Amino acid sequence: MHWQIDLFILTLVIVCALAAINVRDLLGAAVLFGAYSFLMCLLWAIMGAVDVAFTEASVGAGVSTVFFVAAVFQTTRRSKD
16 A cells, blocks of 8 residues: 555656646746645655655745745736736
8 A cells, every 4th residue: 555655646746847847837836846845745754764854845845935936926027928
């Protein structure tokens, strides 16, 4: 049962990574990056690397996502595409 959970989370990680690359909206990309970091945090915790999981959760899913979202809200659009 353990490997099915790993495979499911790994599939979600790949989907989030591909979606973050292909999405055209910057805010959506920032949110998908946060989801990617959170899922990587889950994978690290499942593998037993709790210190790496905690760092990924605090820096990757937490601080970086907040900075990306704040940067997106500080920018303005030049075109309508």
